[in-house]
Amino acid sequence: MLQKISELINSSRSILIASHSSPDGDAISSTLALYNALKKIGKEVVAYNRDEVPGDLRFLPGSDALTRELPPGCSFDLGLVLDAGELRRAGTELRDRCARLVNIDHHPHSENFGEINYVDVKASATGILIYRLLNELGYAIDYPVALCIYTAILSDTGSFRYSNADPESFEVAGKLVAMGVDPWQVASGLYESQEEVRLKLLGLALQTLEVSPCGRFAALTVTGEMLAATGATAEHTDRFINYPRSIEGVEVAVFFRQVDAGQFKVGFRSKGHVDVGSLAREFGGGGHHNAAGALLKGTAAAIRRQVFERLGELLSNP
Incomplete structure (x- = not known):
């Protein structure tokens, strides 16, 4: 399958790279890793996402090139959709803009919306799949690409x-560090550059x-009033869910x-x-065994009650 994707890339002139909206570290880092690599080998590449690059990922090479809008009538020989799960999360209109x-x-349960669907649920991050693809392409991974892939792995393994931090994660990360990636630089960009x-x-x-x-699940909530009162945006809530998840005895954390x-938007961590x-x-949502989310309609109280009742059922057995 990697060979088929490599052949498509080699035979394409214009390539669109997209990932899911409200992008996380893996989605953005994988997009930029592939963008930097394909641009270097001479492809006409556009990196696209419906939402902005989160502030803590703007240190990545190429982040300023990512676009939120595609010109009317613009089309591509090939579209590479990363980390999306479903095409609608990246944009159903991409099908009409890309020949393939x-x-x-x-x-898991990733939608088979592509002519080729390279899905490996055992991979710790989409960044790992990009690393494999670039090796198949014969691309000599350079520092900008290495930095992006390392960030993808670090982000999605927490x-x-x-538990998804498997031997391949450490092996690839080690190779990227040997290429010059500074773990502190990445950690500093992700975790030590918070806005007030x-x-x-x-x-x-x-x-x-x-x-x-029962002490087995916990939740936090952010309302529109809170965002307005502080001047914060949705991207500032990234990783808030880790706080209830860190409580001793809690098995599932929820973020509303x-x-x-x-x-x-309801996020879950297990x-x-x-x-x-x-x-x-x-x-009506989706995600991994340990990380997932959904979009629910209703009042905050009604949605919390609905989610808490279901979690109570799931965790009723010791």
Whole structure:
């Protein structure tokens, strides 16, 4: 399959690289790794996402080249959609703009929307798949690409703390460090460059902390009023879910973020016992065993009650 994708890349002149909206570290880093590499070998490449690059990822090479809008009538020989799970998360209009589509992903239940669907659910990050693809292309990985791939792996393994941090993750990361990637530079960019408004928002969010009576799940909530009061944006809520997840005894963490009147994005994180990917699909969303999300309509109270009741059922057995 890697060979087929490589052949498509080699035979294409114009290439679009896209990832899912509300992009995380893996989505953006994988996009930019492939963008930098294909641009260097002479392809006409556009990196696209419907949302902006999060502030803590703007240190990555090529981040200023990512576009949120495609010109009317613009088309491509090939579209490479990364880390999306479903085409709608990147944009269903991409099908009409690309003569061929390739889906590169590591999400379970990833939609087969491409002519080629390279999906490896055992891979710790889509960045790992990009590393494999570039090796298949014969690309001599340089520093900008190495930095992006390392960041993708670090992001999706929770700094190598999550259960998906497998031997391949450490092996590839080690090779990238040997190429010159500075782990502190990446950690500093991701975790040590917070804006003041983010901490103000976090202070408000922590006041909403709810821990279930059984102590096995916990949640935080961010409302539109909180965002307005602090001047923060949705991107400032990245990793807020790790706070309830870090509580001793908590197996599932939930993060409710208001996206509109009567609409909340719900994120789930599991420590392994509960398959939150399956839970999210019950609510019309998707994701991994340990990380998933969904978009729910209703009042904050009604949505919390709905989610908490289902989690109570799932965690009712000791």
